[in-house]
Amino acid sequence: MRRPQPLPEPLRGVPFSVGAARAMGVTAGRLDASDLEIPFRGVRIPRGASPPDIAERCAQYAPRLRPWQFFSHDTALARFGAPLPLGSDPLVLHVSAHRPNREPRAEGVVGHRLGERSPAVWAVGGIPFEHPARAWRHVGAAWQHDDLVAAGDYIVGRGGLVTLDQLVDEVELHATRGRSRLIRALSDIRPGSE
Numbered sequence: 001m002r003r004p005q006p007l008p009e010p011l012r013g014v015p016f017s018v019g020a021a022r023a024m025g026v027t028a029g030r031l032d033a034s035d036l037e038i039p040f041r042g043v044r045i046p047r048g049a050s051p052p053d054i055a056e057r058c059a060q061y062a063p064r065l066r067p068w069q070f071f072s073h074d075t076a077l078a079r080f081g082a083p084l085p086l087g088s089d090p091l092v093l094h095v096s097a098h099r100p101n102r103e104p105r106a107e108g109v110v111g112h113r114l115g116e117r118s119p120a121v122w123a124v125g126g127i128p129f130e131h132p133a134r135a136w137r138h139v140g141a142a143w144q145h146d147d148l149v150a151a152g153d154y155i156v157g158r159g160g161l162v163t164l165d166q167l168v169d170e171v172e173l174h175a176t177r178g179r180s181r182l183i184r185a186l187s188d189i190r191p192g193s194e
Helices: 018-023 054-064 073-079 132-141 145-156 164-174 179-188
Strands: 043-046 069-071 093-098 109-114 121-124 127-130
Touching: 018 043, 043 054, 054 073, 054 093, 054 127, 069 073, 073 093, 073 127, 073 132, 127 132, 132 145, 132 164, 132 179, 145 164, 145 179, 164 179
Parallel strands: 069 127, 093 109
Antiparallel strands: 069 093, 121 127
């Protein structure tokens, strides 16, 4: 078996988009070589890498993000270190876009189309993630009380990412779905609970 040609230096050892590789002169045959895997359509990674954690999984998908898309909901909270509900799969990615832009549709990705609001995005390692207070509010309609409290305790306490006042403002000003559940959870979140 013939060894594949080396990839251009910027593509070695990192996730990359097929479009970027093609722009650098990489052939379609090289992109299908046995030393590369396809974690998502249009993305390649080196074969044999260890199973990804949430940061690696986001980095694998990042070449597919459109300029208006960002990681959100469970994915943003997990990337910031907050605990997820028991049984949830942290490797299923949540990606959002604000109207009128479109959310992604891809295997292994849950797309969310959010209302017309200016995005609040934090870059972590050059990858866009939804602000923790917004991500926490967005999971309010799906998560149970104890899970919301645990994540809230983390992001206002040990994580030190937001203040309790920021969570309260986010719920008061913007929550529609899951509002009553979020309000109940707010009363049990304790800064410094770690």
